[in-house]
Amino acid sequence: MTHLTLQAVTRRFGAAHAVDSVDLSVPDGKLVCFLGPSGCGKTTLLRMIAGLETPTSGSIHFAGRDITRLPANQRDFGMVFQSLALFPHMTVAQNVAYPLKLRKTTKEQQTRRVAELLELIQLPHMANRPVTQLSGGQRQRVAIARAIASQPKLLLLDEPLSALDAKLREAMQVEIRLLQQRLGITTIMVTHDQREAMTMADEIVVMEKGRIAQVGKPLDIYRDPVSEFVADFIGLGNILPVTYDGAGGVSLPGGRRISVAQPARVPASSSDIRLLIRPEDVCVKAASDAAGPNRLAGTVTFIRDVGASLEATIDCAGFTLTAATTPRETPGLALGMPVLAELPPHACKLIAARAAP
Ligand code: ATP
Secondary structure: OEEEEEEEEEEEEOOEEEEEEEEEEEEOOOEEEEEOOOOOOHHHHHHHHHOOOOOOEEEEEEOOEEOOOOOHHHOOEEEEOOOOOOOOOOEHHHHHHHHHHHOOOOHHHHHHHHHHHHHHOOOHHHOOOEHHHOOHHHHHHHHHHHHHOOOOOEEEEEOOOOOOOHHHHHHHHHHHHHHHHHHOOEEEEEEOOHHHHHHHOOEEEEEEOOEEEEEEOHHHHHHOOOEHHHHHHOOOOEEEEOEEOOOOEEEOOOOOEEEOOEOOOOOOOHHHEEEEEOHHHOEEEEOOOOOOOOEEEEEEEEEEEOOOOEEEEEEOOOOEEEEEEOOOOOOOOOOOOEEEEEOOHHHOEEEEOOOOO
């Protein structure tokens, strides 16, 4: 059963559309990420779901009920914002107990539930510590415990990890994800970090200028983006302007022709086509290897070798390619070296070019 449904949800500020006619179904028990660049409308959309912003038009249904104009405090949703908004004068336990107090649960119930939640976030020994004396990651966990204290049906997270340093952020991504899966709580999280979305989400909603550009499982979107905007936003990619010959081949910048296995979703006008190939799909071969239809001669112009992985930039006269490999796969690769870059036909995707701004 789908719990949350948005129909043609729109929010205008003056003449500008912050969110423009969004249709979306959020499946029960899943973690969905709203992902997109700054200003694409992620937060506005989340705030409308939370009840902190009213749609200009469209409707929002939750568990079969129209909640479009229901006040936030009657929605029974848990929320965590970037600022966390913990009460600084309270202890960990008092912060977590706060929403339970508002609901007038008995003292006993509060104590039991707080103990349960502190166990869940692995901070039972810090119950009486002021939240100001916690680390960033610990504060983060307290904010989540407080948000789920009253067992909300929906958890809304707006960039909750953006204040943390990279390492802690990655640890918290895993922690939140495991907690969400354990509780089975339907969660929507806003982020502009594609790696974070890829790590955590069951489904990603990629947004562009107030609209949904694509919805899907992280790897499906990575492997099969619908447009240059999505391809560029999710992961690294080589994106080249090409012309399609209508018979399984494209001409690259500079005129070389290569075969592609999937001419699907090619826009009608050939000038609007891009070829996408992910760096890990570009195979780097020795220049002395046999020439082949999808093998392009080039020169290595840059190498980023970080031990476990290696990234090479290859100048192919007319365009450059980035290839992701490992020092073990391509031993002896060096700057200025001539190589063959193989683009396997099945890994070459044709996508629609980004619309002009
Ligand atoms: P970010 O990642 O930077 O937070 P976002 O994708 O969450 O961006 P929103 O905050 O939803 O984007 O904003 C979408 C658009 O709506 C932006 O152009 C923003 O300037 C505009 N906007 C948001 N809130 C208001 C407001 N209260 N009044 C006027 N314009 C607003």
